[in-house]
Amino acid sequence: MRSSLLSSYKPPISISTLRSLLPSPSSSSRGFSVHLMSLLASSAAAAAPPGARVRAFQLQLNPLTGDSEWVVVDGDDDDVEEEEKRRTRSSTTTMATTSYLDMLNDAERNRAFRLAVERTISGPCRVLDIGAGTGLLSMMAARAMAKFDSQKEGKVTACESYLPMWKLMRRVLRANGMETMVKVFYKRSDELQVGVELESPADLLVSEILDSELLGEGLIPTLQHAHDMLLVKNPQTVPYRATTYGQLVESPFLWKMHDLHNNEVNSLDGIHLTPNGLERIISAKPQQYAMHCNAISEGIRLLSEPFKIFEFDFWKRPASYGEKEIQIKAIDDGKVHAVISWWVLQLDSAGSIFYSTAPRWVRSSICQNKSSHMFGTNNWCDHWKQCVWFIDGTGMPALKDKYLSLKATHNETSISYTMVVEKQTSCNHSSLGDHLLVLPPEKVALYGDKDWRLVLSKAVKEALNTRSSPSCIVADDSVFLTTLIASLSKTSHVISIFPGLQDKGACYIQAISDANGFSMDRIKVIGKRTSSLISDDLTPRKVDLFVGEPFFYGNEGMLPWQNLRFWKERTLLDSILAEDAFIMPRKGILKVCAMSLPDLWRSRRSLKDVEGFDHSAVNEALGACGDLPTTEDGPCLPYYLWQCGDIKELSKVYSIMEFDFSVPIHACFGKTEIEFSTPGTCHGFALWIDWLIDERDSISISTGPVNRHWKQGVQLINKPVVVNVASCYAKIEASFEPSIGELSIKPSFSYPS
Template sequence: MHSILFKPSLVPSPLLSRLCLPPLPVIFVSDLLRRTMASSARSFQLRLNPLTGDSEWVVIDEEEEEDLVQHEQSKSLLATTSYLDMLNDGCRNRAFRLAIEKTITGPCHVLDIGAGTGLLSMMAARAMGGQGEVSACESYLPMGKLMRRVLRANGMDKNVRVFHKRSDELRVGVELNSRADVLVSEILDSELLGEGLIPTLQQAHDMLLVDNPKLVPFRVTTYGQLVESDFLWKMSDLCNNEVSISDGVHLVPAGLEGILGIKPQQHAMHCDALLEEIRLLSEPFKVFEFDFWKRPDSHGEVVMRIPATVDGKVHAVVSWWVLQLDYEGSILYSTSPSWINSFNAEKPSSCISGQRDWYDHWRQCVWFIPRGGISVCKDEHVLLQAFHDDTSVSYSLKVDGQTNFNPYKAEDFNLMLLPERIATYGNKEWRMAVLTAVKSALHGRSSPLCVVADDSLFLTILTASLSKNSLVTSVFPGLQEKGALYVQTVADANGFSMDCVRFVCKRASHLLKDNINQRKIDLLLGEPFYYGSEGMLPWHNLRFWKERTSLDPILADDVFIMPGKGILKVCAMSLPDLWRSRRSLKYIEDFDHTIVNETLGACGDLPSLQEGPCLPYFIWQCGEAKELSEIYSVMEFNFYDPIQACSEGKKIVFSKHGVCHGFVLWIDWVIDEKNSAFISTGPVSRYWKQGVKLLSKPVTVTAVDDFAEIEASFDPSSGELTVRSSFLKL
């Protein structure tokens, strides 16, 4: 079972930025926001089964703090977050500690909103020498329980009062003895505003803080830069990219450019990984400044003229922020990419935060320019209009001489997918491989029944257009009615009639109820791709195998299944940046955090039998990475057979010297009947996340002389893969 956790501050906002998971579909998240209500005694968590897509709410009660089952549930949840990554960021921790010690000069009342493990609360209590008062607000109960354990371990449980509530549920004279003199908080995501920073500060200034309070951090400034990048272009402009692909499938037909696109938002990404593929078209520019010490506005707008430094095409705006933690501006923290040599022109020489190491909890953000970008010439000015509301920042661009800004809004697109999915659908090699396999499977079948068992728009349109006499049934368990409407809209442009296409918009097993007019399924197809599950662990797409098994009674004897099998692949790798970001904690600014290691899934200096979780990452964005072995096939999943438990072992011989930090795993999908064509989701492709199993301790290995043994077990009831490893000498 996989879980999505919610840690509200002012509003019940999901901390997607602190999860190693993708965002849920927009409509689903909105529904969760309305339904999630944290109280002082209980918290809700949503648990998802990756093999079925089913979800359920699990209630965690504060009174059951020592319950073993609840402890295990909380541990599995928190281990998939980036709390550990954030706590390992020594630059961040030191900056907050120095700013708190500089700001709090005597006994006072300090409020910590979104307290996490209580690190900032303990810093504040120590700064007051055990006097004053610290109130810590942490609405997500599992984290609140962990914070209490950390406070006890540091002898600070008497110095910090913990409230398992949202900050807007705190009342002066009830929970709080008085309004707070100082607010310390860290509720920032990569975009800055996504964790509810603005409404949280508004309510705090209105109801919880004294007039003219002190705040840490004190101010934050957002910056941007215009860039050109073919890679980023392919992630956002399927319309123009598809023009060069002559396979007869038109996902974005002429005249219907708004039918399919990416969500108009800032997308978090490690842009340093694209350093060799980005051309900078402007100098960095300041966009917004938010002063925490005063009540922020819910809406803001700025228009600026940005001179182009070279000729090129603006494909995206790369953005980041600089945090000023103290009043004087001597303590700064930046999320800028590595090509920015300084935080800003006014950066003081005494700034303590140099270029930070790789960490995943804060990244840069990319705002994609629609419709292929905007051409600019050197010294030509780009007019940039930036907006912000309570939770996001957006941009519109135009070049001097144009009459209108180039707006980019959610209503521009009938259907929105993630950038990686847009890039996949625009990949010529991927499309040709799938087309060849499906065309071969259709050969010799006069009027086949084809079922697309997942959310693949491409397979639905491809099959319907290749075989005019076929009946295509698309399940669309995630896309549902939106997917059906999309296919109906592009049918004419792709040359097929909707009389030959039907939609289920539920799980594939619902096909058993009407048995599709007593017909057997001739082609069962999938990419596999499940809308809303993008970015999860690779083997979670074995949901296709589960769906195939449910349809077993109505599969034809000569059924063609695509993919016909999945092959679990593994490669030993050196991943020093990723391993460091998830290593076990000891003392953070002199506060003992060893108690959180097991719960947060740490690696390093742990008992040998303790195993960390497999987590999904884009390896190409994980900082330094080096392959230490060849790629090995560990296990095969045969989709022509019903789903079943699998267990295999593999000997991994190291081909390079180095330090092994873990194993990277993914699935290659075999898509043709001859087992000769496959789609890889490994690191060579940057559009899928891989699974990473980090070692408890790094191992220095020598080529040829050293080897590892990998054991992998797949559980068909939960959809989880257990991976264990051992190292030996030849």
């Protein structure tokens, strides 16, 4: 997450003019917008007089409309205390969705870095910390140098380009009395210059800009620029080296997340989302997907031993591109559905301190030095996971003791894999077709789920049977419902609103129309949000069917109730709905279950001492829970509950609130009392929505923990509560505010007298 630098000193271009130049922050333009903002902001910052107020643009999203706007964030740190008091719940949630809190609660990570920094620094030196976060590594370096009595003074320079975190870092430095020991700049590292921000090239680079894939946060270009412009020749670095490893696995669960063509063969609805000849027209993006693979270990068959892939040395300039063909001996018969990968950090040059993100079934034998220490092998954390790369189609056959060939390639930001057969590269994504839809793996799996398809088909068939020549609106990015309605009713007229898929959605429907036996004359695709529709976009007739899945394109990070955008869109089009219009889903029921979530709660707990440094200043901004001055619980955040480490249900599932889509959107309130059915420690509550989809409200689709394709909302409580079946119960109150699309959750506990 990065923000752009601006100044209020009267730059060459005004903020209002700059905002007008930015495209609407849609999924396709957001990256360009941030890049443009960054370039313009850099020139503005360079020309700003000393002491000018730092400002930044950030995106603010209304989840019900899907609309975003650029808002100016004031970065004047003099008013930070007052600003913290004014911070809204939504902005706190934005900071809470970052990985900073989880990283700082990773005690093994913190200890490994501290030991490596202390063993690397043998006297005063010039240290550079890139992507400093809260300044933990900078403070470690400054403290390590302070132990040496020398006339040569060591210096620590740090940079952080995310404005809210830059502000928090300054607060943390002040709280630890180190604001004069660390010089921190609100800039990217490629904006730093020797002779300006740095007095001279740095002797030591300390940095942790690693994601689960390793390269996704720009490690390679950052190191390249640092070695070219900011560091001495042959510098010291912490970390010293990173090595990526992989393993070939068979897993039907992972296979279903990318191979829609071979999974929909088993469906009974007669709909062909990937017809013969267009097998790859819908696909998950060829990339590595971060996932807690320990959670699916029971559904995985290992088909190889772990193998080494790439090695990246931090102490020298890395190459932008690399490739390697690896011969891998199969240890069992089966089909290779995926490559599971992870990485191991060597933090010090002596090779005594390591950190691994390997799955639980891989032992620390990767670290061969008996005197070394391996961190990260026992703890659960959410900031670093394993990665999954899907093998094309039904998978690659493997025979025990035979060799398979895997080609690994990396560029500046990612690593990719291709299975090789007889020296000919298998087609992983070279013939994807002209009308390819790239969908999240969870949605690919959902579209291939025969039970999910059967339920929707049954509800739509019943509605169509009572309506002749119906006028239909598909309210979200559902190519399945568009195809289903057009196929089932030869007299229907369908308007499909594809705000995310846009023109690609229209091309897709055109491409599969013949295979599904319908004419495009009866389908109109509109590639914009409902709130942007004009009268010419819509049918002059009253709408008989208004339907949605709802599972909006690109909604992986959304809370369950933010899919109530369907309700908002139904409300915007209320005037054109027929009195007896079939609306699917008909209702949404907010569900709740009390949960034991020790791993997740531990990763979100409040910070005090982090390797000897006070971090209590960041708790409120990062949405921490536990041992806080206030009794207010942290924000409700989206998680795949099945990936949250050790979990246990402590109660049955209760209904809190009903959303009735037959009437326009309105504020809702609900409450329920939860009795505990299992003793244990309650860390919070899981929340989700069950969708009632037929006219009799007899068919439902659950987005709860039993369905691994959806994220649930998790409301952690301030302090865990030990519960006994007969000794206490919980109360949950929930209120929905339609103007902002937010749901507030208030849990409480009661004990019998």
